[in-house]
Amino acid sequence: MGLVTYRVEKQECEIITLNSFSEREGVATELLQAAEKAALKFGCNRLWVITTNDNLDALRFYQRRGFRITKIHTEALKESRRLKPEIPEIGLYEIPLRDEIELEKDLH
Numbered sequence: 497m498g499l500v501t502y503r504v505e506k507q508e509c510e511i512i513t514l515n516s517f518s519e520r521e522g523v524a525t526e527l528l529q530a531a532e533k534a535a536l537k538f539g540c541n542r543l544w545v546i547t548t549n550d551n552l553d554a555l556r557f558y559q560r561r562g563f564r565i566t567k568i569h570t571e572a573l574k575e576s577r578r579l580k581p582e583i584p585e586i587g588l589y590e591i592p593l594r595d596e597i598e599l600e601k602d603l604h
């Protein structure tokens with residue numbers, strides 16, 4: 497029904513991908529809880545994720561679950577497009593796709 501991938505490095509856990517194939521049924525909430533549980537098991541004190549400025553659903557989702565915005569990498573998509581030119585100029589909700597937004601949850 498969904499998939500979460502993450503990596504652990506130096507007591508920090510980064511969510512690499514979080515996808516729900518059946519939205520608005522609590523799938524991603526459960527996957528996020530499982531990732532947080534794993535992060536705690538590995539002794540992490542920080543859970544973090546990067547999303548893009550157009551992904552209002554993800555920004556809402558994470559902020560409602562204890563994450564806060566900690567960094568905005570403005571124009572980061574320019575660099576990403578150098579490596580992956582197929583990244584579109586216009587993203588979700590017809591919002592220009594430009595910036596990366598970092599969110600984190602303190603696990604203490």
Ligand SMILES: CC(C)(COP(=O)(O)OP(=O)(O)OC[C@H]1O[C@@H](n2cnc3c(N)ncnc32)[C@H](O)[C@@H]1OP(=O)(O)O)[C@@H](O)C(=O)NCCC(=O)NCCS
Binds near residue numbers: 551556557560
């Ligand atoms: C963002 C994303 C992961 C959310 O997945 P999801 O499975 O729909 O998430 P949930 O169902 O757990 O929660 C989403 C909303 O549905 C609501 N919801 C959960 N169960 C529900 C139910 N049974 N009935 C109605 N609404 C429900 C939740 O309350 C939540 O709303 P809220 O944030 O206002 O509380 C999903 O939209 C997605 O896969 N997006 C594409 C990939 C992506 O952007 N990933 C994140 C960046 S890494």
